[in-house]
Amino acid sequence: MLSRPFIILTCLITCIAVLIGWEVHSSKSGPLPAGSGNRRTVRQVKANKPAFRPPQTVNWNLPVTVTGLKNKLSFPLSFSSDDEYVLIVNNLDRSPRRTKTISLTVNDTVEERPATDCYFENIPELDSVAQTSSLHHVSIQPRSPETGALVSESEPDQALLEPVRYFNLFVTDGDLSDKKQYTRLEARLIRQSARVAIYLDKQQKPEELAAGLVSDLIAQLENQVLDKINRECGPIRDIDGNGRFCILLTPWLSRLQGGKTKINGFVRPSDFRDNVAEPFSNHCDMLYLNSALKPGHQLLDLLSHEVTHAAVSSIRTAGGHSLPDEEDWLNEGIAHLMEPGYTNRDYRISEFFRSPQSYPLVISDYYRAQLWRNHGCRGAVNLFLNWCNQRQSNSRFARRFTHHRFTGTDKIEQLTATPFPELFRLWSLDLARQSLIYNTFQAAPNRPDPLIHCGRFILAGPAFKDWNLSDQNHTSLNIASTASGFLRLKSGNLRPEKRMIHVQGFPAMQLTLLKIQQTPQQVFLHAEHSSSESPADSISEFSDFHLRCSHPINSEVESIHLEFNGAYLSQIARQPQKREIIATAAPPIEQRSGLQVDKLESCTREEKRVTEFRVSVPRTSFEGKMEIESLTWKAILISESQQRRVAQFEMALPTLSPRRLAKSVLESAK
Structure with a gap:
């Protein structure tokens, strides 16, 4: 038992x-259904066995990403006699004014060597229209600042306006949060209409304004600007309850920052906030304009730009739906997008194209980043937002933009349904392709010519830095935060060869390779200063330059242009000079710029035509322009089929010897 x-x-x-x-x-x-009393399901973990995916075959005729596993990497690159590459280097670091350097070296390789610490893959193209169903934005209607009730968009309140008003204006170069940096000015009402009230700074008389300025202000705002911005972006809230949008004309805008800065107009977002005390807010829906303005197309572009700022400020401060202030780069970008012409952005786009690696795109606060009114930065965001708008052309991009509850890159990612690094890469790739279109004639034209004449400036796409691997074994490029550098890799050898490229990069580096085929249809330009020891130079009124243009045999140089570069060079000082080479029936006004051009010779070399010129530039063109950083020469080429392309070349500002006003007595006696 x-x-x-x-x-x-x-x-x-x-x-x-x-x-x-x-x-x-x-x-x-199988697992039990989840439930409040079932704890086993919380602890269950499903682990999948790692799957190895063989690398995809890379098509080198399409754009290729070079993904670095470390800051230092190497990869082989094959060259044939007619192959070149554009290496696009993006700096994704978003810290303002933080420039990074990429260094590259090259050596020949006769054996198959694999890439080190990097891998390649082709770039998936972005759909032309993003999925808008996943976007989140808040539609905001204007509300009364007192009651929060909706303000009617029909007939405005015809309340009596104050004949005299006082405004606070920041005029120094000090701290924005210091009350002592503001001045209080008195202004008088000089004109009003159904939706606009114009006040003039008391220190100036109405008769001192340009003839027709006040009438043009009223007409453009009432008949064009206000309705367009209301329709495209949204209405402006009536902050002070008088039924009209206020314009303040003042000469102070010619001497801001202690007299160092002159601007045409601006909008202060804090004026649209009721909870901000004076002098930091005037509690008024208003726009500040320089009283030295003149009527015309430039005024229309300016008003469209600034009224957009007013709409953005109004929308983002609406009662009950307060949104974060728009980051400066996006605020300026949407305002440029609303401009009907190019008078306020042609020189900014040209400056960005001159040196794209120098100008950041993403800047939340221009003033604190010391990039306020930086032309290149403004050109960058204008092109970027315009590119985003074109990809979203059927989705009311501007209105969704201004009403979106986010700002910064989060907003752009949602509007385009694309992560910012990928979006930035695709935009940079598009810029590189633009540059290639600008300087290459199409053998069989199947697309319209690119936009060459942009306002008063000539566009040629972003400038490439050339690296001839046969002549130089090392090069480097400095790239600002959220900026792109373009490096053209070429080999002078006629036989096919393979080179090993070694890269010393930086964190947040993004590399893209675009293979291009060298063709006789490309155009190139080179310029140099013709220095001479002749005593006559010291009394000459001109400085001479030698230009050499390489272009297809069936084309010729139509015109030559000179532009003055500088991130803060004034709009007036930047005015380009040009000279028509092919005679026209009615020479334009710019023909009187003073440039003198002599054609030296033209010959044919290796299926291409080389034309040389001597260009004499008046010395007065350089006087009074202390902020000139460099010169850019551009040549417009025209083919037999009337296609136009542009070649460009940037050069350092030449050192000019002091000019003598007259000959010496001994020289006159000879």
Whole structure:
């Protein structure tokens, strides 16, 4: 007979076996449904066995990403006699004014060597229209600042306007949060209409304004600007309750920052906030304009730009739907997008194209980043937002933009349904392709010519830095935060070869390779200053330059242009000079710029035509322009089929010897 302890032990073992069997059975039959009383499902973890995916074959005729696993990497690159590459280097670091350097070296390789610390893959093209169903934005209607009730967009309140008003204006170069940096000025009402009230700074008389300025202000705002911005972006809230949008004309805008800065107009977002005290807010829906303005197309572009700022400020401060202030780069970008012409952005686009690696795109606060009114930065965001708008052309991009509850890159990612690094890469790739279109004639034209004449400036796409691997074994490029550098890699050898490229980069570096085929249809330009030891130079009114243009045989130089570069060079000082080479029936006004052009010779070399010129530039063109950083020469080429392309070349500002006003007595006696 079995003992009691043995029976108990046997029963215990049997129970354990049953429990184990039940556990195995239940795990095979799938997980239990989740429930408040089912804790086993919380602890369950499903682990998948890692799957190895062989690398995809790379098509080098399409854009290729070079993904670095470290800051230092190497990769082989094959060259044939007519191959070149554009290496696009993006700096994704978003810290303002933080420039990074990429260094590259090259050496020949005769054996197949794999890439080190990097891999390649082709770039998936972005759909032309993003999925808008996943976007989140808040539609905001204007509300009364007192009651929060909706303000009617029909007939405005015809309340009596104050004949005299006082405004606070920041005029120094000090701290924005210091009350002492503001001045309080008195202004008088000089004209009003159904939706506009114009006040003039008391220190100036109405008769001192340009003839027709006040009438043009009223007409453009009432008939064009206000309705367009209301329709495209949204209405402006009536902050002070007088039924009209206020314009303040003041000469102070010609001497801001202690007299160092002159601007045409601006909008202060804090004026649209009721909870901000004076002098930091005037509690008024208003626009500040320079009283030295003149009527015309430039005024229309300016008003469209600034009224957009007013709409953005109004929308983002609406009661009950307060949104974060728009980051400066996006605020300026949407305002440029609303401009009907190019008078306020042609020189900014040209400056960005001159040196794209120098100008950041993403800047939340221009003033604190010391990039306020930086032309290149403004040109960058204008092109970027315009590119985004074109990809979203059927989705009311501007209105969704201004009403979106986010700002910064989060907003752009949602509006385009694309992560910012990918979007930035695709935009940079598009810029590189633009540059290639600008300087290459199409053998069989199947697309319209690119936009060459942009306002008063000539566009040629972003400038490439050339690196001839046969002549130089090392090069480097400095790239600002959220900026792109373009490096053209070429080989002078005629035989096919393979080179090993070694890269010393930086964190947040993004590399893209675009293979291009060298063709006789490309155009190139080179310029140099013609220095001379002749005593006559010291009394000459001109400085001479030698230009050499390489272009297809069936084309010729139509015109030559000179532009003055500088991130803060004034709009007036930047005015380009040009000279028509092909005679026209009615020479334009710019023909009187003073440039003198002599055609030296033209010859054919290796299926291309080389034309040389001597260009004489008046020395007065350089006087009074202390902020000139460099010169850019551009040549417009025209083919037999009337296609136009542009070649450009940037050069350092030449050192000009002091000019003598007259000949010496001994020289005159000879």
